[in-house]
Amino acid sequence: MSAFSAPFGLLLDVDGPIASPVARCIVEPSILTDLVTLASAGVPIAFVTGRSAVFVREEVAARLVSAGLPDGAPVFAVMEKGGAWAPITAGLGLGEIEVDAALAIPADVTEAVHALARAEYAHAMEVDEGKHVMISLEARNDIAHEDYWPARDEFQERVWQLLVERGLGLRYGEREQADARGEVPWRIDPTIISTDVESVLLDKDRGAARALEWFAGHGVSAPRWYSAGDSRSDYLMADHVHADGLEAVHVDVRPSDGMLARDYPVVTMGELIHDAAGAAFLRERVAELGL
Structure with missing residues (x-):
């Protein structure tokens, strides 16, 4: 070429x-x-x-x-x-x-976060089923940003608790919780229309x-x-x-x-x-x- x-x-x-x-x-x-x-x-x-x-x-x-x-x-x-x-x-x-695939969220973690979103936050967000390595929850099209953001913030707090309890090394804003190896390989990353859970290398x-x-x-x-x-x-x-x-x-x-x-x-x-x-x-x- x-x-x-x-x-x-x-x-x-x-x-x-x-x-x-x-x-x-x-x-x-x-x-x-x-x-x-x-x-x-x-x-x-x-x-x-x-x-x-x-x-x-x-x-x-x-x-x-x-x-x-x-x-x-x-x-x-x-x-x-x-x-x-x-x-x-x-x-x-x-x-x-x-x-x-080396940067993919563990499947059981993805399932747990998706289950939480569907059970308690379906009024504000939807699961993005098309992701291969990330978890993404996106604001519903029929909700105003001002109504979505409080639900997003509450959901992210719940995700933090859920994943830390599972032993994942996690970063969220200024907070970090290392895993058993002392590593922090994952993060919660908010945007104006979504919440992503992803590898820190992405x-x-x-x-x-x-x-x-x-x-x-x-x-x-x-x-x-x-x-x-x-x-x-x-x-x-x-x-x-x-x-x-x-x-x-x-x-x-x-x-x-x-x-x-x-x-x-x-x-x-x-x-x-x-x-x-x-x-x-x-x-x-x-x-x-x-x-």
């Missing part, structure tokens, strides 16, 4: 810059069109998300194919914060999924590393990488790029949470947030290429 260097590459969180955190799907009409335009020009695009393969297949990959994704476009998906990954192609949509820097490795293996590189996300953890994508000696620019689409100081540029899209900011950012990248 001949090597190809694009002018830049994209590392994109899904919820926030691409999919609406309210509708939980891609609603901005230009996003799919501009992603296909950029991919058609050879720009490597990786979706680096905590979402499951089921969500990425249905809400991202299938819609890119419907929007005209061409054969051979360099598009890749890293799901579950680096726990699962697959290419996105015109022929298959989301391709064959690979999973890092995060957006791991996802970015997986994406860059895949692109390099397919002869695709770029001297500059833009990352975009709505959480402070999304900065880790640009952290990895910067540490790798490449030019990094991070686009914060929810700066109200507090922008982080970094040794690379961190930008916003004016007053726009979430997927409106993501759409404006992609429009700028299309214009940068003169397309």
